[in-house]
Amino acid sequence: MSKIDAILDRALAGERLGFEDGVALWESDEIEKLGWAANRLMLKLHPEPVTTFVIGRNINYTNICDTYCRFCAFYRAPGSKEGYVLPDEVIYRKIQETVDVGGTEILMQGGTNPDLPLEYYTRLLRGIKERFPSIHIHSFSPAEVMKIKEVSGLSLSEVIRELKEAGLDSLPGGGAEILDDEIRRKISRLKGSWRDWMDVMQEAHRQNMHTTATMVIGFGETVEHRVKHLLRVREAQDETGGFLAFIVWTFQPDNTNLKREKLPPEEYLKAVAVSRIMLDNIPNLQSSWVTMGPEIGKLSLRYGCNDFGSTMIEENVVSAAGTTHKVNTNMILRLIREAGKIPAQRNTRYEILRVFREGETVSNDFVMQN
Template structure:
């Protein structure tokens, strides 16, 4: 009787939290913890879907045609969860020639792509001149392409090896052609877990401060959270609240993305990185992050089927077509689809697919049965 009573009280508490969130009330730390402790995943998802529909009442799910270009795999941060990097001096390390990068961008433009997610490691041999010259070369050849590229860790490494401030680096990168700063490196914004998974990576304050600096110099971006490292639920909630606080200050985050840690070929084991935990985390994130409009589905790590379900758990965007992806692929978890399959998956979820740009402006709405004129087979 006592256990059932306590469960009934807890369920009533969850109902009240969800009612407040749907009504537009901001949730706090205790609210977030209660939601993560709850097993009412479908109920939480339904509330997140209601909040999403208030921001996006049209039955449209967006996606962007883009390509990941991993310009280098040399990295001196040595994250335990990364299967992609090679240490400086490794025979397997590389820096792509500029002409190879230009060719990859040309292939993206040829299929109607608008976004390049260019990322590598924290390469101590590449200073600001390398990035400035590369970005200028890209923009001279492809002025229409959006460079949603690099990461806070890469920016901080460039500043370190170039003897510049983070702000000076971001200003130079923006002037050379950088358009937007992705949320890579966010993982968990709490230093206990960050020290455990990546001892040499910056603190959560470093990530937040670099993002806020980017926003202030005119570079919008995205925020991210990776779960499954064995982090505390409190650390997840604090991560969300720290992102929310930064967004209150700068309004620079265009979207939020969460996904699960993929342990294959890494030095770590995953903890509770199930599809159910992903969907619950996505939904709670939508409820907590009341000042971010767009939430991406993480079909690359979770697979297209979970991607479809996520569109009823708070996500309004299917992310990128990901013409090329090597970091996640190195952990053997990249799910590969092409543009027309994305259209199919979005329709199967009961939504209308629409191509967007990096600013989340809709470029084209696909009518029923309409397919992409130019398609591609994703490659590595």
């Protein structure tokens, strides 16, 4: 029996894998074998042949940012003529368009804008909830929350409490990149430590808010850095238990100041498989079709993913880096069926809202508008 076979047998038997196991898995070139094991582990968590997705929209409410990440093609520095903050009425219109096509989730993310006080966010959140009480506001990455904390002078606990009381429902996992300060200093020196990111997430968990966790590979990190990232997420989940899902994708280098070779699809599929095998306490793994493309997104459903993510009616950050994969709801239904699964619409809490019968489509599908 090979070393990899022995590690996978232990994982399939329910044993928790350690650091050296993770390194060995990531160094393996037996990607299909990793995928097979990851799929088996996924089926233990989700035995029904169902793949879920959420109808949602990304709203990038501001592109002004004083963090200056080398890998970001979206931001504009404070004072830039190309900087913007969307008017409230534009945000409301975008949400109305989302609701009109059956959407349930809004993911608002922007830069770390030093000119926006806490009151901007609480007023906007209250305005959204007054107009759209049923929409789930899954918004503001840890870096944005830390900037709000800095500008407000309040504690992290107070900031999250204020945002939650104003209508914030959950936090997305953006900005994790690689949870290792050696890598973070190289790619986003001003963004804060990995501990800052995790502190925001765990404080949200303590206040009964769910979050997601992410990882981006392809910054020049080692496999050891990647495994350390997974273990830190897993340990935090043991402590506070609020991560509903994990999403991994590859760095998109076009139009950025960080010149790296784009990783091949095989490396992404390996990342999905290793993540599913190592993260035994996180229930859901999302496909990242928006960076990898619909076909690789479909393939990831055989490598440990049980969820196809969001329809992402609008997306500007990854698109700024030259990646423009776009799908609509009916295309997601087709891709899930082609993978041999039954498509089901969920909400942000992973509660199933609607299971689609064979051949069933939606009549009010959206047209992508960026």
